[in-house]
Amino acid sequence: MKLTIVLLALVGCVAAFSVPTSSKVKVADAAFLAKQKFLFEIVHRIEDPLMFEEYIKLGGNLIVNKSAYTEFDYYMEKFWEAYKVGALLPKGEFFGALVKTHHKQAWGLFNFFYYAKDFETFQHNVAWARINVNEGMFVYALTLAVIHKPEFEGITLPMIYEIFPQYFFNSKFVYAAEKFDYDVWSKYVMYEKEYKDIFYKDFTQYHNSPYFYTKDWKTWQWWKMMGLDEEFYVNDKFFLRENYAQFNKDPKYAEILKGVQAFYMPVDYTRDIDFFNSESKLSYFTEDLGWNAYWYYLNMDYAFFLDGKQFGLNKDRRGEWWIYNVQQILARYYQERLANGFGDIPEYFWYKQVEYGYDPQLIYYNGIGYSYRKNYFEYESYGKFDMLYQIQNFFDRIYNVLETGYYKTADGVVFDLHKPEAVKFIGNYLQGNVDTYDKYFFNYYYVLSHMYFADVDYYDYEVFPNVFLNFETMMRDPFFYTFYQKFTDVFYKFKYYLAPYTHQELVYEGINIKNVEVSKLVTYFDFVDFDATNLLNDKMTFVEGKYVWDKALLARQARLNHKPFNFEFNIVSDKVQKGVVRIFLGPKFDEFGRTIPLKYNSQNFVQIDSFVYPFVAGENSFKRSSKEFTWTAEDRITYTELYKYVMLASEGHYEFPLDISEPHNAFPDRLVLPRGWESGMPMQFYFFVSPYAEEYEQFSNFDYTYSSGVGSGTRFVDSKPFGYPFDRSVDEYSFFVPNGYFKDVKIYYHDTFAKYFEQKYANYGYFDYSVEY
Incomplete structure (x- = not known):
């Protein structure tokens, strides 16, 4: 925790200097705290029905009076019409932010949140959506609104891996967490105590046996080195993280955690990587929660469908910033490949077999497992050749435009693409955002490409979970880096036509x-507790109308650090x-x-x-x-x-x-x-x-x-x-x-x-x- 929040960005292009530590930090007032409390409670146990009575009363209806909004647009109209005829994505179904039919509905819901004139309207709409709208769509729209609505500056939601742990932890952990019951756990500990005491008496004998002690270990299964099994343990010390000492020094910290029973379960990245393929050796990096969350929030901050002028994103050079992040992500991934003995990122794309498959071993909150890709997979086996040809045509078109050096839009505007300032056009084009210079040709391909690789057709509505359909999961798959190399290839092609800097x-x-x-420079693996309490299957207790948060469920994980x-x-x-x-x-x-x-x-x-x-x-x-x-x-x-x-x-x-x-x-x-x-x-x-x-x-x-x-x-x-x-x-x-x-x-x-x-x-x-x- 840094007591002075500063600028953020990917690998280094943002910060100018350390923020002065003497700066006076603002303290929340009562109105701020009420808003923050509402947002924390509204996403609590998002899969379960809303249990807070005060919010249930607020969520009786969606406010559709146009005078309550600064703008009431086309997408809001369509969202309301879809709800009235029962055409919204049902609760419990998989939501994909890059599924065309899902995206349009999420856009309408976001606008109901964003354009609300006051917090009362916003709160009513959020409470209504929490009760009536698909969980994934609700969190997506709410996250965008909290980030971009000016009056919410300083207010935060829990991190996406705390709202939806299912997107980040394998199904084995999710199942165990959802079955966790304190009373059963207590009995289990009591019943096993006698057996374990006997085992410890002869511990030396077993410890000296290499077969017993190491037969089932994977590279990072650190808990077995500490004699732990794959079950929950009581966390009687502190929430584990690299900067825990900063919290322990706060005299209020012990007070806030008083009465909270914390339990953790060991989680790793290794699972069955020995026989799946060698690329899985990098799973400790590609499946890292912070790595994936970074990409998610980048695409929330600069969402492709938000108007750059209206939301101020053009001031931040949104297209250039997005493609630069892609380039830096690939460069960082390549460095990790070198550290593990691998070379260049494979270049398969759509016309070759993808040698290395991927099984995310994730499960969506409705119980359906994520799609996996077998080794030596051919995307052409999907069919959907019209979609494939559209994606190929997109890249062919931009390569031709770059070779020509200029582009003439449908309305006659000409852009010189051999000048350095043209990078904003290239970036907008590659992200497929609404600021692209010719929406007729270039605006839709980005969503289309992710739908194609996830085997989703143009108008599919209820789709199988696939990591390529959401920003928070797609970087787990090694194929992400292969596909996104096509973006950087275009980026480098653009740079090729710019003269190198002179001395x-x-x-x-x-x-x-x-x-x-x-x-x-020293790296190592340390341990961290990620909060997975949203998975907890336990009765919610209220005392005098206040929720009693008395249990915390943690995923304890080894991860790369330096x-x-x-x-x-x-x-x-x-x-x-x-x-x-x-x-x-x-x-x-x-x-x-x-x-x-x-x-x-x-x-x-x-x-x-x-x-x-x-x-x-x-x-x-x-x-x-x-x-x-x-x-x-x-x-x-x-x-x-x-x-x-x-x-x-x-x-x-x-x-x-x-x-x-x-x-x-x-x-x-x-x-x-x-x-x-x-x-x-x-x-x-x-x-x-x-x-x-x-x-x-x-x-x-x-x-x-x-x-x-x-x-x-x-x-x-x-x-x-x-x-x-x-x-x-x-x-x-x-x-x-x-x-x-x-x-x-x-x-x-x-x-x-x-x-x-x-x-x-x-x-x-x-x-x-x-x-x-």
Whole structure:
């Protein structure tokens, strides 16, 4: 938890400098707390009927009086008509944000939320929708409204993996969590105690047997190293996360968790990866909750169907920002592939067999399992050739347009696509958003492509669950990275026609980076508790009308992390001036140990930080810590804890700071570095300083202590292209300038689990809270 919320974005292109810690943080008033409490309670146990009587009374009807809205549009009319004739997607059915029929209804529901003139109208509509609308559609529309409705600035919903754990945890855990019953669990512990006591008496004998102790282990099944089985355990210490010490120091923390019984179950990523295929070795990364949540919230912040002018998204260069994120995601994924001995992202697409299949082992909340793809799968076997040809035609058309160099729209407007500023057209086009420059040709292909790969036809209504139909699940599938390479291919084709930067364009006269020392880079797997209480199958208790939240259900998981690291800069400036320092991380060698030429390797660099520094004349020596990266977030405070804080504040016993939680769309700090090797994985940093001369100051249009600033136009450090100076083809002869500096480093992987193999674990059967990383 950072007590001052800052800007967020993917790998590094947003933040300018650390937010001043002395800034006064706003405290929630009674009206704010009432809204926050309502939102926390309305999504609680989303699969179950609404149990809060006050909201049931509010949700008797949808307000359709047009005077209650700032706008009453076509999609609202269609949504209301569909409801009246019983044509809405039924509750309990799978909702896909990228299913055309579902999307149109969700758009109408979102507008009922967004255009409400006051909170009373909004609250009535939300309560009505919670009772009457499909659960997935309801959460999707509500999330968009809370993010984009100006009067909700500072208000938050639980993270998407806390509202719908089914999208993020395998079916084995979901089934176990939904069957969890405290009384049965207590009996189980009592009945097993005598057996376990007998087992412990002869523990040494079993512990020394390699077969018994390791026969069923997978790579990251850490709980078996601690003698735990796949069942729930009482959490009698604290909610586990990397920054738990910050919470424990708060004197109110013990008070808010008083009376809460917490239980956790070990969860891993490995399941049956030994025999499915080798690509599944990367599941610890592709199925990481923070990794998938980042993509989800990026597409909520810049939803493809929201008008850029109306919602201020064009101020943030929405198309350019979206495709840059795609490029950075693929670059980060490639780094993780190299760390595991894999090479380039496979290029199968639609005309070849997809060698590596994928089984998500997810189950939707209606009990239906997600579709899986067998090894050596051919998408052409789906049929639907008209859809396939439309997608192929989309890519053929944009390649032809880029080769021609200009595009003439149906209404006669001509765009020159060989100029740098045309990146906004390319980005809008690739996202398929409503700001694309020719809606007649380009607006629909994005939804269509995801429908095709999920085997959904144009007008399908009730569809089988598929990871490709929702943003929060699609990055689990390795094929996501294969398909999205087609987007970056177009992006690189556009860049190909832009002249590389000349030496004169890149040099910053008067700035010379003498040296940058980098502390040791170490990655490891640590443990975290994710709040899965929404899965709890337990009676809800109310005392004097207040909900008693007395149980928390946690998924305890091992995940990739890194130790904090530092940069020590030594930069000489010939005068007093401000400069923007950008830091990139990229590979050094390919999977065969061959040096990757910078001309090609520039696509593999991930920007991990950027900030403004006030240089003095002469030598400038300063440090920059990974903890200062302003676009990243540490582990977020859980749903259970946030709700308890809000209730405590509502009773007047706590001042609720608006920045109590990490921002929803920040990139996970722990995923900045790839896994690395025990012997040290060769990588390289690139540091670049450019002039800072902007007409606006970052953060000027929003309060950075609790707002992410989406739509403000001042989220970013400057107006340079995202990824600058790697945003164009690299000419190595002109690229090496005094204000740029390459640094070779190694990333070391430390096996935190080794001690459980090598030594006797004295506290067998219990989680080791004393583990040191």
